[in-house]
Structures are given as structure tokens and as C-alpha cells.
Amino acid sequence: MYLTSIARRLSLAVLGLGSMATTAAVAQTTKPAAAATQKGVGLNVANIDPSVKPCEDFFRYASGNWLKNNPIPAAESRWGSFNELADRNNATLRSILNDAAKDAAKAPKGSNAQKVGDFYASAMDSAAIDAAGLKYLQPHLNRIAAIKDLGEMQRFLADPKAHAGSVWYGFYVGQDEKISTQYAVQMGQGGLSLPDRDYYLKDDARSKAIRAAYDTYLVNTFKMLGDNEATAKTNAAAVTRIETRLAKASKSRVDLRDPYANYNKMTLAQADAAYPNLALPLTLKENGLAAAKEVIIGQPDFLKEVSTMLKEEPIADQKQYLRFHLVSSVVSALPKTFVDENFRFAQTLTGAKKQQPRWKRTLGATDRALGEAFGQIYVQKAFSPAAKARAKEMIENLRVAYADRIKATDWMSEATKKEALTKLNAFVVKIGYPDKWKDYSALNVSRESYLNNLLSAREWASKDQISKFGKPIDRNEWGMTPPTVNAYYNPPMNEIVFPAGILQPPFYDPKADDAVNYGGIGAVIGHEMTHGFDDQGRQYDSKGNLRDWWTKEDADKFNAKADIVGKQYDAFMPLDSVHVNGKLTMGENLADLGGLTIAYAAFKKTPQAKAGKTIDGFTPEQRFFLGYAQIWRNNSRPEALRQQVQTDPHSPGEFRTNGPLMNMPEFFEAFGCKDGSKMMRPTAERSKIW
Structure with a gap:
């Protein structure tokens, strides 16, 4: 890893x-050999x-x-x-979450136990999610719909409390790879829905079939949002055109493996001049990064194209792109019709015959949102x-x-x-x-709305990451949660990390x-x-x-x-x-x-x-x-x-x-x-x- x-x-x-x-x-x-005299453990010869x-x-x-x-x-x-x-681990994790959900009301408000329990319970309450329909999503859709011009689009994209999923490019505060004792503002390519840029660009039969399935997914999603058939098709075509243009500007996964080519430090003034339509000074200010004087650009040509697109692409089409990305990023918190449509498309990509049970999907969501709060409970019981x-x-x-x-x-x-x-x-x-x-005290979680919990956790994580700027490098930070069945090496930290989840059979017995x-x-x-x-x-x-x-x-x-x-x-x-x-x-x-x-x-x-x-x-x-x-x-x-x-x-x-x-x-x-x-x-x- x-x-x-x-x-x-x-x-x-x-x-x-x-x-x-x-x-x-x-x-x-x-x-x-027949002469074996000792029976082994940890290796099933059958x-x-x-x-x-x-x-x-x-x-x-x-x-x-x-x-x-x-x-x-x-x-x-x-x-x-x-x-x-992971399946054996999940049985333990599911038991922990079920207990947390039952006991959340008795836990002190604001405690990790309350937050983990209520997050999981709200995600498992599919009846409440179906009954709510688009109630909790609508304010975010309305905000996108209200955008009228490039200036308003820039203000929306700069606002850390605005929600549209993963759009246009990546923006984060991370370790400076050439000055590993400092954090730096970093930007790079992103904004695609399909797994890789080549899914948009290749013309083999498999790629064409995936794009056809993606188009169906787009059209049906827009129809579920209230568009008629013709409008849904028009909006789907806009999303596909924008994402294909982003794909053409994206580097290949092989090219992304070159750390020097993906390290391009600029002054803020240089970056603003190179990408005038990204409104970088505004974005930094709105995210509490006004003190930043430099930006590390991962893929300059990609960001140049995004800057051009923000000015060239019709605002109406850009809004459909944002609208779809918002929905697809929170689909697990939407009514069953959205979830089922998402899975139908996923089947084309993965070949899965059946959707995972809700508890397993919800367990993963809880781990992603409250990984270390959840992980604390896990290691006390299972490590x-x-x-x-x-x-x-x-x-x-x-x-x-x-x-x-x-x-x-x-x-x-x-x-x-x-x-x-x-x-x-x-x-x-x-x-x-x-x-x-990690300290989750600033994150509010309740049973009212799973979608609100999901977005609140997203805001908290973004704020937590942004807040690192100007501080000493946090060398206690982990990139995986304790239950994760995996491991990794982090070059700028020069660290090797092995979560509790992987220290079990068959890896370790x-x-x-x-x-x-x-x-x-x-x-x-x-x-x-x-x-x-x-x-x-x-x-x-x-x-x-x-x-x-x-x-x-x-x-x-x-x-x-x-x-x-x-x-x-x-x-x-x-x-x-x-x-x-x-x-x-x-x-x-x-x-x-x-x-x-x-x-x-x-x-x-x-x-x-x-x-x-x-x-x-x-x-x-x-x-x-x-x-x-x-x-x-x-x-x-x-x-x-x-x-x-x-x-x-x-x-x-x-x-x-x-x-x-x-x-x-x-x-x-x-x-x-x-x-x-x-x-x-x-x-x-x-x-x-x-």
C-alpha cells in the first residue's frame, strides 16, 4: 500500500x-511427504x-x-x-456498531460513542431516508441552481461549505515533498466520474459499452431529480462533454507516477496569472489560507484547461455537472431508487451480481467518516x-x-x-x-438525517486538513483507520504503517x-x-x-x-x-x-x-x-x-x-x-x- x-x-x-x-x-x-510427524497451524494444506x-x-x-x-x-x-x-473483521465491527446504535441515546452528547452510534443508525434507517426523499438535498441543489455567471460560480467553488462532490480539480493542504517539514497548498487533476481518463477516450467495445451504461445512469439520475426525458438527455450530454474534456487534459496513471513532473511550485501571483478563472486568491481566503503565498501544482496543463473551461463552458452546463456530482457523491443517503440506479451502473464496471447488504455499505461509510472514533472502540475490543x-x-x-x-x-x-x-x-x-x-468534538452528528451527517463529516474532514497549514507536521497522523485490512508506506513521512486490521490470519497468526x-x-x-x-x-x-x-x-x-x-x-x-x-x-x-x-x-x-x-x-x-x-x-x-x-x-x-x-x-x-x-x-x- x-x-x-x-x-x-x-x-x-x-x-x-x-x-x-x-x-x-x-x-x-x-x-x-508421507513421513510428516507434526501438524501445522496457519496453513491449510487442503x-x-x-x-x-x-x-x-x-x-x-x-x-x-x-x-x-x-x-x-x-x-x-x-x-x-x-x-x-475483512469479512471476519466486519462481523466484529458490525457488532460494535449495533451496540453503539442501541446505546447512543445513553452516551454523553458529543462523545465518540454518541456520534458513531447515531451516524450508523441514521445510515441504516432506509425507511426514514426514503420518506425524506430529496428534502435534505434540495437546499444544496437550489444553491447550484441559483448560480448565474462565472463570478457566482467562482464564489460557489471557493466556499468550503458548498457541496458538489469531487469537481474540476483536487485542492488540499499536504506535506511539501521537497520541504517535508512544512505543509503546502496543493492542487491537481480530478473531476471525473469514471474510474480513469481512458474510459472516456478509448474506442474498444468494452469502453463503448461502459460509456453507454454511464449515459443511461446519467439520464436516469436527472429524471429522478425531476427532469423530463429530453432535458435529462441534454443534461447528461453536458456532463459527458465536460468530463471528456477533462479526461483529455488529464495525465495518464503512468505519468502520475513521476513525482518530479507532478511537483510544480508557483507563487500565488504566478498561479493566479496562469489560471485566472480559478479565482485562487478568493479560494484561499474563503478556506482560511490567506497567508499562503505559494501553491504546488500537480498538473499545470490540466489546471490551465479547467481555467479555460470555466470561462468557455455555458454556466447552465456547468451547473448540470455540479448537480450530478453532488448527487452521485451522496447517493448512499438518498432514496432507494437512486441507490439501485447507481448499482446498476456499478455492475457494468465490476460484474457484481448483487448489491452488498446495507449494513456492510454503512459500516464502510462510518469508518470513512469517523474512522478513529470508531477505531478506538475497535482496538479496545479486538486488538x-x-x-x-x-x-x-x-x-x-x-x-x-x-x-x-x-x-x-x-x-x-x-x-x-x-x-x-x-x-x-x-x-x-x-x-x-x-x-x-483525532478530535471529533467539532463534528455534529444526529439521527435526523444521514445526508446531513455525511455532509457534516465531509466539511469536518476538509476543515481538519486545511487547518494544518502553518503548523508543524503532524507525525502522529495516520492515513488508514485501525480496522483497515491493509498497510502502506508514506514517502514524505518515511514511515511504514500497519493497522490492527491486517495483523490477523492469514497474514499473521x-x-x-x-x-x-x-x-x-x-x-x-x-x-x-x-x-x-x-x-x-x-x-x-x-x-x-x-x-x-x-x-x-x-x-x-x-x-x-x-x-x-x-x-x-x-x-x-x-x-x-x-x-x-x-x-x-x-x-x-x-x-x-x-x-x-x-x-x-x-x-x-x-x-x-x-x-x-x-x-x-x-x-x-x-x-x-x-x-x-x-x-x-x-x-x-x-x-x-x-x-x-x-x-x-x-x-x-x-x-x-x-x-x-x-x-x-x-x-x-x-x-x-x-x-x-x-x-x-x-x-x-x-x-x-x-
């Missing part, structure tokens, strides 16, 4: 030696498909029976280990201090192993090694939950042997550490500043090794004619390869690895790789796979399993792989970085 201050988006960056006789037996028979040879397709060998026995639930677009853990201590121990073991690998590299100069070790030792580690919780845990959470830890040294993260120094600390020769050698990985993943094809994008997924692929390599090196120092005893008939090293494979097992719908390949920096689970292993001699040795086997790349085609 990777946290970047450029886009403030999270993405999963999602996330022993035995006898040769035993190794040969497994490689040849593809099942545990998930293994013995009909598949581990050296031909380790993903299907390690998880083949699981894949057969775990079809995708109707309400999901994919199903895997992350989903299984073991022992899990935190064990994770800390493993992290330090991996840090030592990483240092050893850096020192041993034969392609990196001493000067770059020194800087790399300084950065590694400076990693800040966060485990479980924040040391200091306190009852399991070290092999399984190092293959699971150990590889996740190594993955996040490696993000500090992947093609993006390596451009930040030990203090989190965007600074080139590599010698040119070392950078060239690194890039050559990374290019090999890029070509490897370009060749992977999850669906007919659909290839993984090696450049888009570069950072995650490098983190998988590096993380697994470091986790294995750390594991080899454990007593289990040194003893070499078999469990369930598998050597410690074999259990390590099986432990790794089980965290990436998943089934995906074709629609979801297509969307993932087009928009997600993470490769599909099959390639997150097989991809790194095809470069690792340690894996070949563990399973007795021979030259010519599919999992064993020829030496010249392998990539070894760490």
Missing part, C-alpha cells in the same frame, strides 16, 4: 532449509491442488483447491484472503497487545535483514549504500493504531510457525519497506524530501534492473488480449519482489529455519512460500480484472504470487525446480535488486 501526498490516495502500494529428499518428494509428487506442479504454476498449486471451493459471492467483484479477513509486540519484533528483524542485503549489493556504490542505510534506519514504524487520536508468518505478514512488512526503495520511493531521502541521493551510475543500474521487472509483467495476461501494465504496476511489483526477498532472508535467521524440521510434510522454506501464496489467493470477475489492469497499480493476485517467485533461486531450490519449468526464468531474464 502506498500513500502519496501528491494525490492523497491509498492503494495496495493493496499488499528454511530442509533435506533434499523432502524437497524432491514435494517437487515430484506435489503433495506433502487448499493445495496436488494435480498442479509447484514449479509450473505455484499460484494454482498452493491455492488451487481453495480457488475451486471459494466462488465469488454474488455481491462481490473478487474474493480472496483480504476479503476473507491484542501481543500482536503489536510480535509485529514490532518482526519489523526490526526485517530491518536488519534489509541492511545486510543493501551492504551486500554488488551494483550499488558505497556512497549510495550509505544513504540507503540512513534511510532504512530512519523508517518510522506505526503499528495497530495512532498514539494520538500467533499460533502459526515462523515460516508461515514470515511468508505472510513478513512479506507485507518487507513490501512496505521496499516501497522506500522502489522506482518512486527511492527518489525521497531519509527525511522524506524529494531529493536525488543516488549516483548517476547507481540510478542507471537500478533502472535497468527495474526495466526487466517491467517487461516481465507486461507479458502477463490475466484475460485474452488483456496485459498487465508493467509501468503502472512497477512500484508494487518491485515491492513484492524486494519484500519477499527480505522476508525470506529474515526468516532464515529464525530457529525454525535453522532446525529444518518438516511440518505437514513441508520443509520450513516450502511453508514460507506457501504462506506467501495464501495471502494473494483470489478469484476475480472478468469485469473486475479488466478494471484492475486499467486503473490499479497492483497486479492481479496470480502474478503477485508467481511474478516474484520466478526471479528467486531460493524458491527454485525449495521446490526442486529444474531448468525449463515455467516458474523458473532463465538466469539472463531474472531480476535481482536486493
Whole structure:
């Protein structure tokens, strides 16, 4: 998982030696040796498909029976280990929320318990939401309708209390990537409804079908707002035209991975001159940022186009764009007809057959709105201090192993090694939950209206973020909530973060042997550490500043090794004619390869690895790789796979399993792989970085 201050988006960056006789037996028979004398924990060998040879397709060998026995639930677009853990977690979270909703009236007004309980209860009360209709939305629609000219549009967009969802561009206060001790006002591309700019621009059959479904969604949404058929079609066409124009001005997801190209600092006067119709002085003033003298622009050409559009596009059309974005951003708080229409369109994108139950959607909304208030209750009931201590121990073991690998590299100069070790030792580690919780005292929540609660939470979050400007960097802040089943690395903070939610089976099991845990959470830890040294993260120094600390020769050698990985993943094809994008997924692929390599090196120092005893008939090293494979097992719908390949920096689970292993001699040795086997790349085609 990777946290970047450029886009403030999270993405999963999602996330022993035995006898040769035993190794040969497994490689040849593809099942545990009959001589096994110890039963293992944390690894269910029944998930293994013995009909598949581990050296031909380790993903299907390690998880083949699981894949057969775990079809995708109707309400999901994919199903895997992350989903299984999240589902178990959700049972605990749902119980907490149900209790909070029952007890909210007895809780002190303004307390976290009252706010969490009332927020969840208001979101679950679908009868009240249906009965209210557009009552609570109408004042916001009326405000948009009242806009008459560019000046009024600028005042609307500048007002932090105005609501229209995510429109035109991104605006936030975040860490300055070249001066990591300061916050800065930042702006970048945004304003699209479809998952990526290419959905508007490609002319293949799949893209055309999605755009047709989107048009239907737009038209039907406008009709539910009271427009007649002809007007709804006209308004839908206006939204599509505006968003397509924004898409054409947007950078690709690959281009967005270049931190230098997306860092363009200007004085306020320069930015105002470059983008005169954005009314930046007014926007800063209305948001309490009048003291700001500089702005960091992510994508200058995009903002130039937005400035032009605000003047060129008819105000009437711009209002329809705002109107739709407002509705689509709060659809969960609107009557069932809006929710159902939204889901019908979502089905085209994801392939889901059934809508998720309301409690699950509401649980997610509560976590997003009141994550740390909710998280406090969660960790008190569901997080073991022992899990935190064990994770800390493993992290330090991996840090030592990483240092050893850096020192041993034969392609990196001493000067770059020194800087790399300084950065590694400076990693800040966060485990479980924040040391200091967010203060929600300024947020008002009641049972009167879920939509009002949703908008109030949105206003509170925006104000909370804006208020950072001019203050010291808050190094206690988290980018994920405690129940989240994920992890991340944040380059400007130079920190690795592991929420309580992920410190559970199959990623971490306190009852399991070290092999399984190092293959699971150990590889996740190594993955996040490696993000500090992947093609993006390596451009930040030990203090989190965007600074080139590599010698040119070392950078060239690194890039050559990374290019090999890029070509490897370009060749992977999850669906007919659909290839993984090696450049888009570069950072995650490098983190998988590096993380697994470091986790294995750390594991080899454990007593289990040194003893070499078999469990369930598998050597410690074999259990390590099986432990790794089980965290990436998943089934995906074709629609979801297509969307993932087009928009997600993470490769599909099959390639997150097989991809790194095809470069690792340690894996070949563990399973007795021979030259010519599919999992064993020829030496010249392998990539070894760490």
C-alpha cells in the first residue's frame, strides 16, 4: 500500500532449509511427504491442488483447491484472503456498531460513542431516508441552481461549505515533498466520474459499452431529480462533454507516477496569472489560507484547461455537472431508487451480481467518516497487545535483514549504500493504531438525517486538513483507520504503517510457525519497506524530501534492473488480449519482489529455519512460500480484472504470487525446480535488486 501526498490516495502500494529428499518428494509428487510427524497451524494444506506442479504454476498449486471451493459471492467483484479477513473483521465491527446504535441515546452528547452510534443508525434507517426523499438535498441543489455567471460560480467553488462532490480539480493542504517539514497548498487533476481518463477516450467495445451504461445512469439520475426525458438527455450530454474534456487534459496513471513532473511550485501571483478563472486568491481566503503565498501544482496543463473551461463552458452546463456530482457523491443517503440506479451502473464496471447488504455499505461509510472514533472502540475490543509486540519484533528483524542485503549489493556504490542505510534506519514504524487520536468534538452528528451527517463529516474532514497549514507536521497522523485490512508506506513521512486490521490470519497468526508468518505478514512488512526503495520511493531521502541521493551510475543500474521487472509483467495476461501494465504496476511489483526477498532472508535467521524440521510434510522454506501464496489467493470477475489492469497499480493476485517467485533461486531450490519449468526464468531474464 502506498500513500502519496501528491494525490492523497491509498492503494495496495493493496499488499528454511530442509533435506533434499523432502524437497524432491514435494517437487515430484506435489503433495506433502508421507513421513510428516507434526501438524501445522496457519496453513491449510487442503487448499493445495496436488494435480498442479509447484514449479509450473505455484499460484494454482498452493491455492488451487481453495480457488475451486471459494466462488465469488454474488455481491462481490473478487474474493480472496483480504476479503476473507475483512469479512471476519466486519462481523466484529458490525457488532460494535449495533451496540453503539442501541446505546447512543445513553452516551454523553458529543462523545465518540454518541456520534458513531447515531451516524450508523441514521445510515441504516432506509425507511426514514426514503420518506425524506430529496428534502435534505434540495437546499444544496437550489444553491447550484441559483448560480448565474462565472463570478457566482467562482464564489460557489471557493466556499468550503458548498457541496458538489469531487469537481474540476483536487485542492488540499499536504506535506511539501521537497520541504517535508512544512505543509503546502496543493492542487491537481480530478473531476471525473469514471474510474480513469481512458474510459472516456478509448474506442474498444468494452469502453463503448461502459460509456453507454454511464449515459443511461446519467439520464436516469436527472429524471429522478425531476427532469423530463429530453432535458435529462441534454443534461447528461453536458456532463459527458465536460468530463471528456477533462479526461483529455488529464495525465495518464503512468505519468502520475513521476513525482518530479507532478511537483510544480508557483507563487500565488504566478498561479493566479496562469489560471485566472480559478479565482485562487478568493479560494484561499474563503478556506482560511490567506497567508499562503505559494501553491504546488500537480498538473499545470490540466489546471490551465479547467481555467479555460470555466470561462468557455455555458454556466447552465456547468451547473448540470455540479448537480450530478453532488448527487452521485451522496447517493448512499438518498432514496432507494437512486441507490439501485447507481448499482446498476456499478455492475457494468465490476460484474457484481448483487448489491452488498446495507449494513456492510454503512459500516464502510462510518469508518470513512469517523474512522478513529470508531477505531478506538475497535482496538479496545479486538486488538491484542501481543500482536503489536510480535509485529514490532518482526519489523526490526526485517530491518536488519534489509541492511545486510543493501551492504551486500554488488551494483550499488558505497556512497549510495550509505544513504540507503540512513534511510532504512530512519523508517518510522506505526503499528495497530495512532498514539494520538483525532478530535471529533467539532463534528455534529444526529439521527435526523444521514445526508446531513455525511455532509457534516465531509466539511469536518476538509476543515481538519486545511487547518494544518502553518503548523508543524503532524507525525502522529495516520492515513488508514485501525480496522483497515491493509498497510502502506508514506514517502514524505518515511514511515511504514500497519493497522490492527491486517495483523490477523492469514497474514499473521500467533499460533502459526515462523515460516508461515514470515511468508505472510513478513512479506507485507518487507513490501512496505521496499516501497522506500522502489522506482518512486527511492527518489525521497531519509527525511522524506524529494531529493536525488543516488549516483548517476547507481540510478542507471537500478533502472535497468527495474526495466526487466517491467517487461516481465507486461507479458502477463490475466484475460485474452488483456496485459498487465508493467509501468503502472512497477512500484508494487518491485515491492513484492524486494519484500519477499527480505522476508525470506529474515526468516532464515529464525530457529525454525535453522532446525529444518518438516511440518505437514513441508520443509520450513516450502511453508514460507506457501504462506506467501495464501495471502494473494483470489478469484476475480472478468469485469473486475479488466478494471484492475486499467486503473490499479497492483497486479492481479496470480502474478503477485508467481511474478516474484520466478526471479528467486531460493524458491527454485525449495521446490526442486529444474531448468525449463515455467516458474523458473532463465538466469539472463531474472531480476535481482536486493
